[in-house]
Amino acid sequence: MNHINMPEDTERGWLPALLRGWAGRCPSCGARTLFTAYLKMAPTCSSCEISLESYRADDAPAYFVIFIVGHIIVPLVLLSEKLYQPALWVHGILWIPLCIGLSLWLLPHVKGAVIGVLWALQVRARPPL
Numbered sequence: 001m002n003h004i005n006m007p008e009d010t011e012r013g014w015l016p017a018l019l020r021g022w023a024g025r026c027p028s029c030g031a032r033t034l035f036t037a038y039l040k041m042a043p044t045c046s047s048c049e050i051s052l053e054s055y056r057a058d059d060a061p062a063y064f065v066i067f068i069v070g071h072i073i074v075p076l077v078l079l080s081e082k083l084y085q086p087a088l089w090v091h092g093i094l095w096i097p098l099c100i101g102l103s104l105w106l107l108p109h110v111k112g113a114v115i116g117v118l119w120a121l122q123v124r125a126r127p128p129l
């Protein structure tokens with residue numbers, strides 16, 4: 001096991017784990033092994049060989065992304081409407097691609113961060129019966 005700059009298993013720091021997960025890195029060793037595809041988790045870390053498949057983020061990343069994107073976009077929409085009163089089509093071509101792009105960019109980062117915190121807090125899914 002390779003635990004670089006990480007406390008013992010009983011003292012997992014949630015903030016370093018969150019930051020490593022945000023960067024797509026293993027929350028335990030920091031190797032870039034968390035995802036095998038855009039949002040597909042690796043079952044185990046190929047560097048330190050911890051099992052990652054028991055940490056399931058489920059829908060939490062999507063909820064957090066909606067929360068974050070909404071709190072960024074809605075004030076910008078209201079501010080632009082207050083200051084410039086642009087036509088409706090201008091709002092459409094401005095905010096819809098920004099919502100989609102920001103959501104797609106944030107989703108793997110937030111999923112990694114959620115997995116990191118789950119790992120730090122040792123919140124595992126129940127094994128199948």
Ligand SMILES: [Zn+2]
Pocket residue numbers: 026027028029030031033045046047048049050
């Ligand atoms: Zn690892």
